[in-house]
Amino acid sequence: MALKIIRPGMFTTVQDSGRWGFQAQGVGVSGAMDLFSHRLANALVGNSDEDATLEVTLLGPEIEFQLNSTVAVAGAEFRLTLDGGVAQMHQAFDVPAGARLKFGERTKGARAYLAVAGGIDVPAVLGSRATHVVTGMGGFDGRALRAGDIVKKQTGVAFGNTFGKKTEKTYRPLLLPDGGAKLRVIVGPTGAGLLTTRRYTILPQSNRVGYRLDGPAVFERSTGEMISTAVPTGAVQVPPTGQPILLMADHAPTGGYTIAATVITADLPLAGQLAPGDWVEFQGCTLEDADAALRDREAAVDPH
Amino acid sequence: MTSPQIVAIGDACLAIIFEQQIDPRVNARCVALASDLEQRRLPGVRDVVPAYHTVSIHFDPRHADRSHLHRELERAAAHAVAPALEAERQPIEIGVTYGGKDGPDLASVAAFAGCSEEDAIRLHSETVYRVYMLGFLPGFAHLASVDPRIAMPRLDAPRLQVPAGSVGIAGAQTGIYPCDSPGGWRIIGRSSVKLFDATREQPSMLKVGDRVRFVAA
Numbered sequence: 150m151a152l153k154i155i156r157p158g159m160f161t162t163v164q165d166s167g168r169w170g171f172q173a174q175g176v177g178v179s180g181a182m183d184l185f186s187h188r189l190a191n192a193l194v195g196n197s198d199e200d201a202t203l204e205v206t207l208l209g210p211e212i213e214f215q216l217n218s219t220v221a222v223a224g225a226e227f228r229l230t231l232d233g234g235v236a237q238m239h240q241a242f243d244v245p246a247g248a249r250l251k252f253g254e255r256t257k258g259a260r261a262y263l264a265v266a267g268g269i270d271v272p273a274v275l276g277s278r279a280t281h282v283v284t285g286m287g288g289f290d291g292r293a294l295r296a297g298d299i300v301k302k303q304t305g306v307a308f309g310n311t312f313g314k315k316t317e318k319t320y321r322p323l324l325l326p327d328g329g330a331k332l333r334v335i336v337g338p339t340g341a342g343l344l345t346t347r348r349y350t351i352l353p354q355s356n357r358v359g360y361r362l363d364g365p366a367v368f369e370r371s372t373g374e375m376i377s378t379a380v381p382t383g384a385v386q387v388p389p390t391g392q393p394i395l396l397m398a399d400h401a402p403t404g405g406y407t408i409a410a411t412v413i414t415a416d417l418p419l420a421g422q423l424a425p426g427d428w429v430e431f432q433g434c435t436l437e438d439a440d441a442a443l444r445d446r447e448a449a450v451d452p453h
Numbered sequence: 454m455t456s457p458q459i460v461a462i463g464d465a466c467l468a469i470i471f472e473q474q475i476d477p478r479v480n481a482r483c484v485a486l487a488s489d490l491e492q493r494r495l496p497g498v499r500d501v502v503p504a505y506h507t508v509s510i511h512f513d514p515r516h517a518d519r520s521h522l523h524r525e526l527e528r529a530a531a532h533a534v535a536p537a538l539e540a541e542r543q544p545i546e547i548g549v550t551y552g553g554k555d556g557p558d559l560a561s562v563a564a565f566a567g568c569s570e571e572d573a574i575r576l577h578s579e580t581v582y583r584v585y586m587l588g589f590l591p592g593f594a595h596l597a598s599v600d601p602r603i604a605m606p607r608l609d610a611p612r613l614q615v616p617a618g619s620v621g622i623a624g625a626q627t628g629i630y631p632c633d634s635p636g637g638w639r640i641i642g643r644s645s646v647k648l649f650d651a652t653r654e655q656p657s658m659l660k661v662g663d664r665v666r667f668v669a670a
Contacts, residue, residue: 169499169500169511170499170500171500171501171591172500172502172511172617173501173503173587173590174502174587174591174592174649174656174657174660175485175589175590175591175592175593175631175649176588176591176656177605178500222564222620266457274651275651275656276499281632282591283536284590284591284632284634285632286591286651309620313540321463334463335461335462335463335464337462338460338462372463375473376473376474376475376504376506377504377505377586377589378468378470378504378505378506378507379460379466379468379504379588381462381465381508381509382462382509382640383465384462384463399459401588401589401590402500402502402585402588403502403504403586403588404588405591408462411462411464411466412463413463413464414463414464414514416467436461436464438521439463439464440464440514440519443464443514443515447515448574
């Protein structure tokens with residue numbers, strides 16, 4: 150026992166830093182869509198990056214804590230209440246046994262991460278607790294949480310805001326997108342076509358697997374299908390229709406479409422904070438730019 | 454053979470690309486190179502994924518030096534020799550119930566080939582296929598090459614639900630859906646093998662380089 154789900158929210162899943170090492174057997178990586186905020190939430194309660202958190206999507210849950218817990222929420226800006234009183238994002242706070250944490254109105258961003266000191270405890274599958282809903286692998290029974298679910302946390306962690314000192318560190322939360330975002334990309338081996346010169350809109354049929362984008366056809370002529378090969382998260386694939394798809398955390402490890410460009414690691418968390426209806430612009434950059442951007446991002450979550 | 458190209462796919466993946474074709478010798482070279490790279494345990498490398506004509510290396514850019522990695526890959530690729538083909542390796546036999554409700558597209562594949570359903574089954578089951586890659590779903594082996602007469606392209610609109618075990622054709626490729634999934638392959642039959650089990654030491658039943666033959670049940 151630990152966390153009782155009173156209302157599950159729109160799509161709340163257990164996630165971690167991903168199921169690496171099995172892509173050659175067809176197993177996708179999954180993990181937090183906004184890895185930065187997942188790590189920040191973990192750091193605030195003294196967890197490691199790999200500990201599992203709850204990923205909350207658009208409409209947040211209401212959770213009753215059955216045990217004393219120290220928690221933190223990072224990422225999308227939600228109005229949080231603890232037994233009716235206001236609770237702050239981006240800092241650790243104690244939740245006494247029996248108290249209810251409620252995610253209220255969301256003002257910015259799409260996904261928030263709830264970390265509990267010790268980490269969410271579900272069985273690891275192939276070394277990871279991340280949920281892959283498409284194949285029902287990992288997480289809580291391989292699915293999004295429902296009302297009445299009891300999610301365990303790792304026990305034996307001290308209670309009493311032991312980690313309050315952590316908030317003294319200068320963690321810089323992710324600057325959340327407001328209606329859209331510019332994402333930096335490494336242009337694909339065969340050129341990016343119109344992708345880096347036009348604005349695209351995220352279509353409703355987008356999810357953790359990928360974002361379908363509406364806008365001008367990326368290439369003048371259909372590039373058709375190619376022989377399948379491995380694809381990384383952040384790749385912008387262009388099917389024969391010309392309408393691009395941005396591959397996100399739950400994408401299959403291989404694909405057969407042209408890759409016009411790939412979002413850099415430092416900007417993937419920002420991509421994870423976008424929702425259907427948001428716009429997106431892709432800006433070409435160099436690998437040196439990408440490395441510098443990542444160093445900057447790292448300094449915000451690991452300020453040692 | 455020509456020397457492969459090494460291309461950055463974003464800032465966290467390098468792809469080694471050989472001749473773009475479905476060819477057992479090219480694929481055997483990819484398999485040998487992938488296994489060599491796995492054994493080197495290069496710093497920051499998280500996944501090495503062989504496919505038809507590529508080997509992709511996913512790495513954590515925080516913990517890998519890209520130019521160093523690039524040089525290591527160049528060196529390994531230059532030395533990757535295609536081993537003798539596994540022609541002598543005994544094919545793995547997989548039983549299939551063809552047609553009927555298990556294979557709703559068998560009739561259209563037969564029509565595509567201009568032959569009877571029995572002949573389409575014979576064409577599919579008398580070839581010994583090679584596992585060229587795994588992808589799309591856990592344990593989903595991509596087998597090739599299908600006899601050109603029955604090498605029918607994917608459905609125009611994918612089905613929302615293809616049951617686990619369904620045996621399908623997608624152009625020159627054939628394969629078995631390891632779990633229920635949406636999918637666009639032409640479904641001609643069904644098998645009961647357990648292609649993927651996360652609790653097994655080697656979760657995927659098939660691995661790249663294996664040989665497979667389907668047997669009509």
